Amino acid sequence: MEIGMKFREPASFAVAVADGRLAGASGRYEKRLRDLDGLYGDALAFDTVLQRDADKLVYEVSDFRPSESGGDLIFGVTRMEPGRIGQEFFLTRGHIHARADRPEIYYGESGRGVMLMESLAGETRTIEIVPRSICYVPPYWIHRSVNVGEEPLVMTFCYPSDAGQDYEIIARSGGMRHRVVSDGAAGWTLAENGAYKPRGADEIAAIMG
Numbered sequence: 001m002e003i004g005m006k007f008r009e010p011a012s013f014a015v016a017v018a019d020g021r022l023a024g025a026s027g028r029y030e031k032r033l034r035d036l037d038g039l040y041g042d043a044l045a046f047d048t049v050l051q052r053d054a055d056k057l058v059y060e061v062s063d064f065r066p067s068e069s070g071g072d073l074i075f076g077v078t079r080m081e082p083g084r085i086g087q088e089f090f091l092t093r094g095h096i097h098a099r100a101d102r103p104e105i106y107y108g109e110s111g112r113g114v115m116l117m118e119s120l121a122g123e124t125r126t127i128e129i130v131p132r133s134i135c136y137v138p139p140y141w142i143h144r145s146v147n148v149g150e151e152p153l154v155m156t157f158c159y160p161s162d163a164g165q166d167y168e169i170i171a172r173s174g175g176m177r178h179r180v181v182s183d184g185a186a187g188w189t190l191a192e193n194g195a196y197k198p199r200g201a202d203e204i205a206a207i208m209g
């Protein structure tokens with residue numbers, strides 16, 4: 001192994017909270033409403049909003065990936081607009097890490113969010129994300145973030161470089177077991193997803209390795 005392969009320059013990256021971006025990011029992607037078909041419980045409400053506002057930016061991610069090596073870290077910033085489809089708050093697509101034993105942390109920069117997590121056995125956990133709090137997503141939890149506030153939700157995140165993402169796990173079970181919906185006042189609550197299909201023992205065993 002050459003020293004040059006292992007040795008990288010230290011660096012600093014500004015979190016542009018108002019823009020919801022990482023300055024000096026090496027990558028960026030965004031999701032608009034038209035990219036999010038099938039995520040929300042209320043398909044009729046989704047179609048109505050889609051017809052008027054298909055290009056609406058819902059969330060964006062900018063990150064820095066120093067290398068692919070297992071002990072390295074990917075970090076970045078995500079920004080999600082406030083809003084709802086019917087009663088359900090805007091959310092990210094969600095995933096489990098392709099290497100499912102890899103964890104992640106999220107740090108609240110601005111806004112008010114919920115990290116919705118689900119174990120392979122179908123248990124739900126929620127962690128509220130507010131500025132200057134760290135949410136720890138342990139290994140083996142499916143996770144997605146939800147903006148339950150009235151302002152953009154901006155978070156900094158960090159996870160191992162070799163974690164990867166499996167986005168299909170949520171689609172295979174008909175969505176996550178719970179949806180984060182308005183409580184009719186200024187808050188949020190969980191609603192059962194009627195289309196949810198529990199994972200079988202074989203699928204769980206394959207993921208647990």
Ligand SMILES: [Fe+2]
Binds near residue numbers: 097104143159
């Ligand atoms: Fe993740």
